[in-house]
Amino acid sequence: MEDYQKCKAYRGNVIYSKNKDTLISKENSYMLVCEGIVKGIFKELPNGFPKENIIDWGNKLIIPGFCDMHVHAPQFLQRGMGMDRELLDWLKTYTYPNESKFKDPNHAREVYSLFVDELLRQGTLHVNIFPSIHYEASEILFEILEQRGLFAFTGKLNMDQNSPEYYIEDTEKSLVDTEKFIQKHQKDGNVKVSIVPRFTITCSEKLLAGLGSLSEKYGVPVHSHMCEAVNTIKVSQELFPDYKNEAEIFYQNNLLGQRPTIMAHCIFMDDEVLKLMKNPSCMAVHCPDATANINAGGIMPVKKLLEMGINLAIGSDIGSGANLSIARGIASTIQHSKIRNMFDSQWDAVTLPEAFYMATRSGGRYFKNVGAFEEGYCFNALVIDDSNMPGEGFTPVERLERFCYLGDDRNIAMRYILEKEILV
Ligand code: GUN
Numbered sequence: 001m002e003d004y005q006k007c008k009a010y011r012g013n014v015i016y017s018k019n020k021d022t023l024i025s026k027e028n029s030y031m032l033v034c035e036g037i038v039k040g041i042f043k044e045l046p047n048g049f050p051k052e053n054i055i056d057w058g059n060k061l062i063i064p065g066f067c068d069m070h071v072h073a074p075q076f077l078q079r080g081m082g083m084d085r086e087l088l089d090w091l092k093t094y095t096y097p098n099e100s101k102f103k104d105p106n107h108a109r110e111v112y113s114l115f116v117d118e119l120l121r122q123g124t125l126h127v128n129i130f131p132s133i134h135y136e137a138s139e140i141l142f143e144i145l146e147q148r149g150l151f152a153f154t155g156k157l158n159m160d161q162n163s164p165e166y167y168i169e170d171t172e173k174s175l176v177d178t179e180k181f182i183q184k185h186q187k188d189g190n191v192k193v194s195i196v197p198r199f200t201i202t203c204s205e206k207l208l209a210g211l212g213s214l215s216e217k218y219g220v221p222v223h224s225h226m227c228e229a230v231n232t233i234k235v236s237q238e239l240f241p242d243y244k245n246e247a248e249i250f251y252q253n254n255l256l257g258q259r260p261t262i263m264a265h266c267i268f269m270d271d272e273v274l275k276l277m278k279n280p281s282c283m284a285v286h287c288p289d290a291t292a293n294i295n296a297g298g299i300m301p302v303k304k305l306l307e308m309g310i311n312l313a314i315g316s317d318i319g320s321g322a323n324l325s326i327a328r329g330i331a332s333t334i335q336h337s338k339i340r341n342m343f344d345s346q347w348d349a350v351t352l353p354e355a356f357y358m359a360t361r362s363g364g365r366y367f368k369n370v371g372a373f374e375e376g377y378c379f380n381a382l383v384i385d386d387s388n389m390p391g392e393g394f395t396p397v398e399r400l401e402r403f404c405y406l407g408d409d410r411n412i413a414m415r416y417i418l419e420k421e422i423l424v
Pocket residue numbers: 072087091095198199225228290294295317320
C-alpha cells in the first residue's frame with residue numbers, strides 16, 4: 001500500500017500513446033504520481049487519499065513532454081536566415097561562421113541559456129543536441145541542461161576535414177577532447193554524453209574510426225546526420241569510394257547500431273541502408289521544417305519506415321528548421337506526408353496518433369521511461385490550456401490536434417519534469 005502523503009493526483013484529460021496506432025485518452029481522470037513517477041490513471045481516487053494532494057487542472061489536457069531528437073544548440077541565433085540556400089552553401093555561408101563564435105565561452109553561456117529556456121517554453125523536456133566543436137562551450141551547455149533539469153544527450157562536435165580553417169579540428173585533438181568529455185560525464189544523471197560526428201563529409205576515416213573506438217570503450221551513443229540530401233550523398237560517395245553508402249561508413253567504423261544511434265534526416269535510404277537502420281538500437285529523425293527549408297531533394301518516407309518497424313522520432317533541427325515547437329513538428333510531419341503522397345501514392349499519409357507517437361513515446365525510448373504515462377514512467381508532462389480557442393463538444397484528442405496546428409507556447413499552462421514545476 002502506497003504512503004499517499006508522498007503522492008499527488010493530477011486531474012485533467014490525460015492523453016498519451018500506447019503505440020504508434022493508438023492514443024489513450026482518459027477524460028476527467030486522476031493521474032497518481034508518487035515521487036515523480038506515474039503509478040496509474042484512475043476515474044476515482046482511493047479512499048483516504050489526502051484532498052490537499054489533488055492538483056486539479058479541470059478541463060485542461062495533460063500530455064507527455066515533447067522529445068526533440070535532433071537540434072543544433074549553437075544555431076539558435078541563426079534561425080530563419082539563409083532559408084533560400086542549398087545545404088552546403090548554407091553551411092558555408094551562415095552556419096560555420098555562426099558556430100565558430102562559440103569559441104567564446106561568454107557567447108556560449110548567453111546563447112545556450114536562451115536556447116534552453118526556449119526549449120522548455122515550447123514544451124520540449126527531452127532533447128538530443130548537436131553542439132559546436134568547442135570543448136568549453138560544450139561543457140557550458142551540459143551544465144545549463146543539468147541546472148534546468150531537462151533529460152538530454154549532448155557531447156562535443158567532431159569535424160576534421162572539408163571545413164573552413166577557422167572552424168576545423170586537428171584529428172588527434174578532436175579525439176582527445178572527446179574522450180576527456182566522456183570521462184568527465186560518465187556519472188549517472190538525466191543529462192548524458194553522446195558522440196557527435198557532424199556528417200561523413202566533415203570527418204576523416206581516421207576520426208570516425210577513433211570515435212567508433214571511444215563509443216565502444218565507454219558504451220556511448222552516437223548522433224549524426226545521414227542520407228540527408230542529393231548533394232551531400234554525392235560528395236560523401238566521392239570522399240569514401242570504398243564504401244557502398246553513408247550507413248556503411250558509420251557501420252564499418254563502429255558508429256551505427258553497435259550502441260544506441262540517432263541519425264537525422266535519413267531521407268534517401270536504399271534497401272541496404274534500411275537493413276542497417278532496422279535495428280532496435282537505431283533511430284531515424286524526421287526534421288520536416290529543415291527538409292522544407294534547406295535539405296530539399298526529397299521527403300522522408302515516414303509511413304514506409306513506420307510500417308517497416310524502424311524507430312522514428314521528430315527533430316526541430318534549428319537553424320535549418322526555424323521553429324523549436326515539436327507540436328508544430330507533429331503538424332508538419334502530417335502535412336509533409338500528404339505532399340509526398342502526391343508524388344508517390346504508394347504510402348498513405350501519416351496519422352495524428354503516429355506523429356504524436358514519434359514526438360513523445362518513440363523519441364522517449366532513447367531516454368527510458370519518458371514520453372508516456374504508464375506505471376513506472378517519469379511524470380514529465382505538459383498541461384495544455386486551449387480555452388482561447390473557440391468551440392465546444394470536441395474530444396480531448398481533437399483538442400490535442402487543434403493545439404498542434406493552431407496553438408503555441410502560450411497554451412502550455414504548466415511543464416513538469418519528475419513532477420517538479422518548471423517555470424519559464
Ligand atoms: N549536415 C551537416 N551539418 C548540418 C547542419 O548543421 N544542419 C543540417 N540540416 N544538416 C547538416
